[in-house]
Amino acid sequence: MIFPKPKHRKQRSQHKSNPMLDGSELCEICHIATAVETHELRSGKGYRLICQELSFQLKLCKTCHDNWHLRMTKVEKKPYRAMKQKEIIERTAVSKAEWIERLGESWL
Numbered sequence: 479m480i481f482p483k484p485k486h487r488k489q490r491s492q493h494k495s496n497p498m499l500d501g502s503e504l505c506e507i508c509h510i511a512t513a514v515e516t517h518e519l520r521s522g523k524g525y526r527l528i529c530q531e532l533s534f535q536l537k538l539c540k541t542c543h544d545n546w547h548l549r550m551t552k553v554e555k556k557p558y559r560a561m562k563q564k565e566i567i568e569r570t571a572v573s574k575a576e577w578i579e580r581l582g583e584s585w586l
């Protein structure tokens with residue numbers, strides 16, 4: 479099975495389907511423009527839902543979202559992934575082992 483069920487499902491109750499941004503938050507890359515789109519930070523088959531459950535996402539303006547996909551390199555993206563991962567681990571008490579089990583990779 480590619481997708482083992484996590485043993486601890488405590489965070490499950492926090493699940494929300496990808497919420498529409500209400501225009502009250504700033505883009506997490508430029509911090510100038512209003513965030514209008516979310517980007518899942520772990521791409522690939524099966525990871526989208528987990529990203530949504532853990533909020534392993536960036537809220538971005540259209541320009542930064544385009545940049546992310548078209549121009550930014552893996553090295554440039556890593557600090558954003560690391561920052562989010564750290565934030566989520568601190569907030570949800572997901573262990574690093576559990577993180578790797580669910581996301582397949584750690585950026586810390």
Ligand SMILES: [Zn+2]
Pocket residue numbers: 505506507508509510511538539540541542543
């Ligand atoms: Zn932006």
Ligand SMILES: [Zn+2]
Pocket residue numbers: 516517518543546547
């Ligand atoms: Zn995206």
